[in-house]
Amino acid sequence: MLSAAKFSVGSKCSIRTLTSIATSEPSAPSVSTPIPGPKSKALKDDMAKVHQNPSVKFFIDYEKSFGNYLVDADGNKVLDTFMQISSIPLGYNHPELVALAKDPRLITAAVSRPALGAWPRTDFASLLRNSLIEVMPKGMSGVQTMLCGTSANENAIKAAFIRYQTLKRGGKPPTPADLESCMKHQLPGTPRLSVLGFQGSFHGRSLTMLTCTRSKPIHKVDIPAFDWPIANFPRYKYPLEKHGAHNKQEDEKCLKEVRSIIESRKKEERDVAAVIVEPVQSEGGDYHASPEFFKGLQKICKENDVAFIVDEVQTGGGASGTFWAFEQWNLPTPPDMVTFSKKLLTGGYYYTEDFRVREGYRIFNTWMGEPTKLVILEKVIEIIKRDNLVEKTRQVGEQLKKELSRLETVYPKNILNVRGLGTLAAFDMHDTQSRDKLIDVALSKGLHIGGCGDFTVRFRPALTYAKKHLEVTLDLLEKSVKSVV
Numbered sequence: 001m002l003s004a005a006k007f008s009v010g011s012k013c014s015i016r017t018l019t020s021i022a023t024s025e026p027s028a029p030s031v032s033t034p035i036p037g038p039k040s041k042a043l044k045d046d047m048a049k050v051h052q053n054p055s056v057k058f059f060i061d062y063e064k065s066f067g068n069y070l071v072d073a074d075g076n077k078v079l080d081t082f083m084q085i086s087s088i089p090l091g092y093n094h095p096e097l098v099a100l101a102k103d104p105r106l107i108t109a110a111v112s113r114p115a116l117g118a119w120p121r122t123d124f125a126s127l128l129r130n131s132l133i134e135v136m137p138k139g140m141s142g143v144q145t146m147l148c149g150t151s152a153n154e155n156a157i158k159a160a161f162i163r164y165q166t167l168k169r170g171g172k173p174p175t176p177a178d179l180e181s182c183m184k185h186q187l188p189g190t191p192r193l194s195v196l197g198f199q200g201s202f203h204g205r206s207l208t209m210l211t212c213t214r215s216k217p218i219h220k221v222d223i224p225a226f227d228w229p230i231a232n233f234p235r236y237k238y239p240l241e242k243h244g245a246h247n248k249q250e251d252e253k254c255l256k257e258v259r260s261i262i263e264s265r266k267k268e269e270r271d272v273a274a275v276i277v278e279p280v281q282s283e284g285g286d287y288h289a290s291p292e293f294f295k296g297l298q299k300i301c302k303e304n305d306v307a308f309i310v311d312e313v314q315t316g317g318g319a320s321g322t323f324w325a326f327e328q329w330n331l332p333t334p335p336d337m338v339t340f341s342k343k344l345l346t347g348g349y350y351y352t353e354d355f356r357v358r359e360g361y362r363i364f365n366t367w368m369g370e371p372t373k374l375v376i377l378e379k380v381i382e383i384i385k386r387d388n389l390v391e392k393t394r395q396v397g398e399q400l401k402k403e404l405s406r407l408e409t410v411y412p413k414n415i416l417n418v419r420g421l422g423t424l425a426a427f428d429m430h431d432t433q434s435r436d437k438l439i440d441v442a443l444s445k446g447l448h449i450g451g452c453g454d455f456t457v458r459f460r461p462a463l464t465y466a467k468k469h470l471e472v473t474l475d476l477l478e479k480s481v482k483s484v485v
């Protein structure tokens with residue numbers, strides 16, 4: 001442990017001094033209480049007095065956690081292959097990021113947070129160039145920062161609607177009739193446009209994004225929804241090499257459905273203005289689709305002037321083995337917009353020139369992003385490049401998939417449909433009960449894995465996840481599978 005920060009953090013009832021932040025990773029997990037343990041349970045009860053808490057699993061001591069290991073409130077050391085739902089790029093307390101805490105840019109951005117849309121920092125454009133623009137997909141024009149993945153998607157969709165209507169008006173701004181009618185939610189100012197999403201997708205939980213999200217009923221129940229269409233996303237059989245014909249048929253069937261929805265909506269004057277799709281349907285159950293499917297989807301969008309929005313909130317930032325998962329599709333042109341958050345630390349979306357919104361206050365809110373995140377991201381990207389972490393992730397991901405496939409042959413009744421892209425690896429179990437039990441047993445042995453969909457186990461480690469972590473993962477996973485059987 002190292003004395004890393006001299007400032008105090010205070011609250012009304014307790015003042016404590018941050019004296020030490022962990023500087024090395026445990027060599028192996030060690031667990032001495034159930035998880036959640038007594039301290040986590042007491043903290044959860046205390047939290048209930050001031051904040052809703054039903055989704056809280058256990059509490060983490062973020063000062064003691066390091067690299068790929070979290071340390072929970074009870075002192076248990078756990079290998080974390082889930083990393084705050086796929087969102088910490090370099091693991092806990094990377095020393096170069098901890099050292100950044102002293103950077104005056106970080107301090108002033110944290111203490112004097114700007115309303116970015118109106119009064120950005122003098123270094124805002126240069127911060128963007130060194131961070132988000134540094135990893136901007138080829139062929140895109142610029143970036144719009146936002147707060148989180150959901151707000152990135154919402155605003156990308158707004159940009160798609162604005163562009164669709166602008167095209168209809170021959171490139172002209174809204175007319176007085178548009179401006180007057182929109183205040184009454186009437187045509188022509190409030191158009192009957194829609195967004196096509198996919199069964200099993202997850203794009204966020206805000207009122208609008210819930211319409212596109214179709215992963216779990218509990219997210220949607222009781223909430224009104226837009227009348228927007230939904231298409232089927234391919235459901236493949238595994239291993240892929242044995243089921244080529246079935247999987248190709250799935251692609252074709254789903255693409256045909258997308259085309260037919262877009263055409264019929266147009267006839268009904270309820271045009272689809274955008275299609276939003278994840279490279280891997282992560283929350284919904286880690287469902288993959290082929291590059292051919294995505295190429296076909298983009299083609300249909302282009303033919304119908306529909307915006308093709310790729311939601312890389314969970315897949316972006318290198319975990320797929322390329323910085324952006326869609327780079328593996330070999331598209332003839334980039335998507336119209338690519339949304340991100342999680343490993344990119346700030347939410348936002350990249351746009352191609354046609355989707356730049358030219359009038360102020362149409363894509364806007366008070367904060368519109370977070371400059372502290374850009375200061376950190378600048379360093380994160382420097383480290384990812386310097387340490388060749390995307391390629392290393394591709395390699396360790398291959399190994400992870402290979403080893404999971406080996407376990408699938410040993411435990412064919414418990415591990416099914418192994419799949420993966422980089423370290424975004426997953427397998428299915430037979431039912432929710434055994435999946436949930438496996439996750440609990442693994443945690444009790446010091447391995448944190450994630451669940452998704454109804455019966456899927458998923459891995460979402462940091463980009464610093466390496467062979468030594470893989471070995472621990474496989475050892476504890478196999479022991480857990482054996483004890484669940």
Ligand SMILES: Cc1ncc(COP(=O)(O)O)c(C=O)c1O
Nearest residue numbers: 148149150202203204313314341
């Ligand atoms: C693909 C995808 N899109 C959007 C979101 C929503 O992002 P956020 O939770 O940052 O709002 C998520 C979150 O898990 C996601 O996985």
